[in-house]
Amino acid sequence: MHQEAEAILLTEIFRAQGKEVMPRDTYELENPVVKMPGTEFMEKISAALEYFIRERLNTDPEWKDIKVILSDANVPGEGEHKIMSFIRAQRSMENYDPNTRHCLHGHDADLIMLALASHEVHISILREFDNPNGRIPARFYQFVDIWILREYLELEMKTPGCKQDTERLIDDFIFICFLTGNDFIPQIPSLEINEFAVDLLIEVYKTTFNKMGGYMVNTDKIKDKYGAYLEVSRLEKFFHELSLCEEKILLKRYELQEKLLRKIQSEAAVKEWAKGEDRGEKKTSFAQQFFYPVETSLERKSDDVVRKNTRELWRTVSDIFCNKDDLFKNGACKQDKVSGVYC
Template structure:
């Protein structure tokens, strides 16, 4: 729901006017949800998740704490830049807006279940801001739990709507083959096939396993950063960092002795999921490019 809610408040660049009232916000959201349902036509389950954690709010809170600490220590505190955007606190758990949104979503779901033929044979799960956890992780936890149930159909098709690029990594890490992300419609199984081609190791020391290659791909891509961790300073996606780490990984695979990530004992609380000695060799090979990258930036 983040990808549906935020554009209602941030219509900049979309050539639309911001909704004037709360009712207009909800009507705009529900019209868009109806459009998505018509596109996807779910046949079994619809999981509706609206935001539980606002990372912008967390960052603002951390900034306020730092500012207060600097003020107490007598350090200069520069004035904050005024933002032209709406108050980010509005779409944060515990606010009046979020409570009204939860009630509106419950009404919307009940109304569609009772009147819309596209909803007639599906089960609906509504997970609102009162359920702990970040949205995409709640959804992926649900999918993983379903995989562990007896009688689960491995050919189940999943379609996830959302604008966050992290969803691509989470979908890959689920190892569900039939997975699409509805943004500029991304079929994960096509991406898996391209990764299998792009990450083909020359003269590998062992037989290649696409699932383990995907685990390593997801892991090394964390070096470019995400919502929770900073990127390695020399690795910027817009400078071709993903291509670079793939090439370094392929060139380092035999030197490392195989895969970096090991999920064979994922249920063992004391198991190690990373081959640290292999990771160290990968980091060494990657570090050989840092000076050239920084020199190029300096010249530019």
């Protein structure tokens, strides 16, 4: 939703620059329905995977001693949840070796949370991401070692002067991260991960731990289906402390957005002025260009140019969201008075 709002704003700026883009209702960014279970696409993927595995097991000597379990779209459940269910099932076996090492590959950050929630130490997650420079098309890989992440969380989450249980701190960390949203629940509007919302949540948790009176998640009655897993009174205190930062965050976000808009408008004005000088044309103010864009007919522009402009627009939107200022470090959570609200 935030991206759509940015795209509408940038569309006006692009038109002010003489760049026509395709109407939003004439194209789709991606059609997720095509990749859903039960579709022809997923049936072909399943058949190709089964063929590939059988071919490798029969012909590749390096696959000779490998056990392969295929759980495709025909088996209900999300991939990462099925993987973690398999690991939990292994742990319940009598002859399970606690030093067994697991390596998971996937993009979804849920894998990290599920690995932490398993309280299994020896898990590594292999993640793939694009070239950060964006110029050369390349793929990069990174390892997330869960045992190292656990150590960092223990250092980051602990409240000075308190003797705390690392496993319960990790349970609380997983829970408070739900506030940034996931596949099943919406996020709190003032919490954006690319604005370092996780840092804010940890900071509020540490400063509120003693006021809350302890941990928020209670797993003592996990085998009792009527057991209470959340200490609601403690959660209320945490929400109260977190709410004191909300107005400041939203105001800071608005300020940064306005600053970015002014920068884009200024750059567009300079470009238009330079173009007018080169052609020796009569110059108009940027306000006139922005609020009364020069008419540009789609018939005078080829479809390729319009499509190119549209791709550029969405790349710009993506860049804006990838390079947002760090609100946490820019003072969104420091003690500061804004309309009677303290953060």
